[in-house]
Amino acid sequence: MMMTSKKLEYFENASSFIAECKTISSSAELVATFHKHISELGFCHFTCTSFCSDSDTPHNAVRLAEYPSEWIEHYIQQSYKKHDRILSVARNRIIPFSWDDPVVMHGMTDLQEQIFQEARETGIIHGVTVPVYADGFIPATINIVGPNRDVDPDVQHALHLMSIYLYDTAVKLRKQEPETLTDRVIELTDRERECLQWVAEGKSESVIAELMNISQSTVHFHVENTKRKYGVATRVQAVVRAFLDNQLLL
Amino acid sequence: MIVIINRLNRDDYTDLLDQMYRQRYDIFIKRFGWDLPNDGVLEIDEYDTDDAVYILSVDDEMNIKASMRLCPTMKPHLMADKFAHLCFKGVPTGPSIMEVTRFYSLDHYKRDDLPQHFTGELRAAMLEYALSEGLTQLTCIANLTIIPNMLKTGYDLTPLGLPILKKNECIMAYAINVTHASYIEVCENNDIDGPLLPVSKPGERTAA
Numbered sequence: 001m002m003m004t005s006k007k008l009e010y011f012e013n014a015s016s017f018i019a020e021c022k023t024i025s026s027s028a029e030l031v032a033t034f035h036k037h038i039s040e041l042g043f044c045h046f047t048c049t050s051f052c053s054d055s056d057t058p059h060n061a062v063r064l065a066e067y068p069s070e071w072i073e074h075y076i077q078q079s080y081k082k083h084d085r086i087l088s089v090a091r092n093r094i095i096p097f098s099w100d101d102p103v104v105m106h107g108m109t110d111l112q113e114q115i116f117q118e119a120r121e122t123g124i125i126h127g128v129t130v131p132v133y134a135d136g137f138i139p140a141t142i143n144i145v146g147p148n149r150d151v152d153p154d155v156q157h158a159l160h161l162m163s164i165y166l167y168d169t170a171v172k173l174r175k176q177e178p179e180t181l182t183d184r185v186i187e188l189t190d191r192e193r194e195c196l197q198w199v200a201e202g203k204s205e206s207v208i209a210e211l212m213n214i215s216q217s218t219v220h221f222h223v224e225n226t227k228r229k230y231g232v233a234t235r236v237q238a239v240v241r242a243f244l245d246n247q248l249l250l
Numbered sequence: 251m252i253v254i255i256n257r258l259n260r261d262d263y264t265d266l267l268d269q270m271y272r273q274r275y276d277i278f279i280k281r282f283g284w285d286l287p288n289d290g291v292l293e294i295d296e297y298d299t300d301d302a303v304y305i306l307s308v309d310d311e312m313n314i315k316a317s318m319r320l321c322p323t324m325k326p327h328l329m330a331d332k333f334a335h336l337c338f339k340g341v342p343t344g345p346s347i348m349e350v351t352r353f354y355s356l357d358h359y360k361r362d363d364l365p366q367h368f369t370g371e372l373r374a375a376m377l378e379y380a381l382s383e384g385l386t387q388l389t390c391i392a393n394l395t396i397i398p399n400m401l402k403t404g405y406d407l408t409p410l411g412l413p414i415l416k417k418n419e420c421i422m423a424y425a426i427n428v429t430h431a432s433y434i435e436v437c438e439n440n441d442i443d444g445p446l447l448p449v450s451k452p453g454e455r456t457a458a
Contacts, residue, residue: 011338011412018409094395095420134398135366157412160394160420168401 010158013040017162021169027064030173034166035066041155043146045124048166050138051091061138062170063243067145071122073240079202085112090131090141096160099127100149125149128156130163140167186229188242195222196248200239251308252375252446257300266306268292270317277354297321297328297351305375307355307368315368316355318376320348323389327351329423333391336423338411346386350376350426353390370440373403377426377433378447387425394420404435 017037024030038046045068050061065072074080081087089097089104097103108116119125127145142163188196191212198208205223209216223235230241242248255263271292278284279293287295297319307316321327323343328351330341357366380388387408392400394413401407410423437443 007412008338011409014412015409095415095418132398133395134402137398137402153415154412157414157420160413161409161422164394164397164401168398171402 004154006152007154010041010152010154013037014158014161018165021165024169024173027170027173030166030169031064031066034064034162037162038144038146038159041146041158042148043128043144043159045145047143048140048163048170049143050140051087062140062167062174063248064166064170065243068122068124069240071119071124072243073236074118074122076200076202076239076243077236080115083109083111083115085116086127086129086143087141090129091139093129093131094133096128096130096156096163098151098156099129126151128159130160132164132167134168137167137171142166186241188226188229189222192222192226192229193242193248195219196226196235196239196242199223199235200243200248251310252371252448253304253306253308254379254448255304255306256302260300266308266312266314267304269314270304270306271298273314273317273354273356274352278352297326301325303348303379305372305379307372307375309368314356316357316372318353318372319351320379320388321351323347323349329389329391333423336391336411336414336421342387342389342410342425344386346384347425348380348385348388350388350390353392370403370442371446373405374433374437374440374442375446377405377428377436378445380428381430381433382447385428387427389423389425391421391423394422397422397424400426402439404432404439406432 014037017033020033021030024033034046034048038044045066046064047067048062048064050063085104085108086099093103099105124145125147126149127143128151130142130144132140132142142159144159144163194212195208198211203211205216205219208219212219223238226238226242227233227235230238232238232241239248253263253266255267260267271294274293275288275291279286279288286293301322303320305318305320306314308314322345323330323341324345327349329337329349330343334341353372355366355369355372357369376388389410397407406427406429408425408427410425413420413422
């Protein structure tokens with residue numbers, strides 16, 4: 001079989017990313033490196049997310065993203081996670097799929113179509129999702145977004161391969177977090193993180209107070225602290241910052 | 251317990267080999283539906299020759315719980331004969347490279363959360379054997395769904411080409427780099443706290 005130069009180029013790109021994974025020492029570096037390599041394949045954004053229940057955030061769960069922050073903010077505000085078509089398809093697949101695949105496009109609810117439309121308006125147009133499963137790991141999805149509808153199958157295979165190494169590296173970095181992230185500029189306390197987690201779930205301060213069995217004023221205090229630490233004006237902005245900082249799972 | 255079967259001792263282990271061929275038939279043909287040579291009971295192919303080395307993880311009653319086959323890459327082997335198109339820069343061959351095929355574990359079919367003792371034992375024994383034989387790489391073709399587990403267990407893998415989609419499965423060729431560091435990591439990740447290979451008789455493990 002003749003090897004096309006494009007095919008070899010995609011493989012070289014994936015191999016280069018895999019080699020770089022061995023020396024990456026932080027989540028931020030991993031995000032930048034993966035982003036660089038998917039850019040070379042014509043993609044512009046990605047997320048790497050462990051499947052987690054809304055209130056359960058295990059230590060080895062992963063959240064990496066290079067995504068438009070206005071979309072993340074909107075997604076959180078509208079509580080779109082529970083309606084997310086891509087997530088629901090990914091839960092039942094073991095091989096990658098394009099967002100334009102009939103398995104995604106057929107049978108969408110009106111709200112799911114609306115979410116897709118709104119995402120397109122922020123530049124999230126076409127994508128490939130790679131589900132990743134490993135014994136003892138929380139299953140994950142890697143969403144890789146680009147402007148092109150028709151993705152070369154070999155590009156999709158390269159993304160598949162790279163995504164497996166992305167997730168493996170992310171989990172290994174997560175285990176090292178106490179050592180590698182001691183110089184983190186923004187440190188949230190457990191209480192602040194917990195409050196912000198509930199904010200991300202769309203809960204009001206009074207509800208959070210009940211859930212955490214503390215007073216509403218204490219909840220308010222913790223939430224305000226997170227806003228102050230991140231230097232942002234709104235609760236949702238604090239959630240977005242914590243999300244991008246891998247301190248929060250949505 | 252680990253048992254190594256090679257050309258020098260295979261006559262001592264005809265029962266174990268028979269058990270392994272039966273299990274391979276059950277798993278690869280009946281369960282996975284692979285199109286492989288068989289006689290309706292045993293799965294034996296053209297690479298089950300005197301050159302093949304088998305590493306088995308067995309329980310106290312000598313029931314095989316996990317097994318794999320190593321074939322020399324200097325002779326005809328599966329990757330070169332049937333899957334060369336998966337290796338974008340040529341099929342790795344050489345005296346220090348062997349091919350892993352027919353890796354299976356009965357641990358996988360348990361429906362409980364018991365640790366995969368036999369799988370872990372075989373994973374570590376494979377590297378221990380490779381190191382003891384001076385091998386540098388073990389080549390393999392596998393479904394991509396197992397790669398996250400391979401990485402998690404501590405193997406250092408080098409893909410040999412992009413995956414391909416075959417009958418709704420993504421498969422890929424890769425090399426397992428044989429290093430002492432990855433052997434230690436695999437042992438740690440599988441709760442292996444010492445050597446697994448049987449003490450060899452003179453010349454027993456080196457003839458392949």
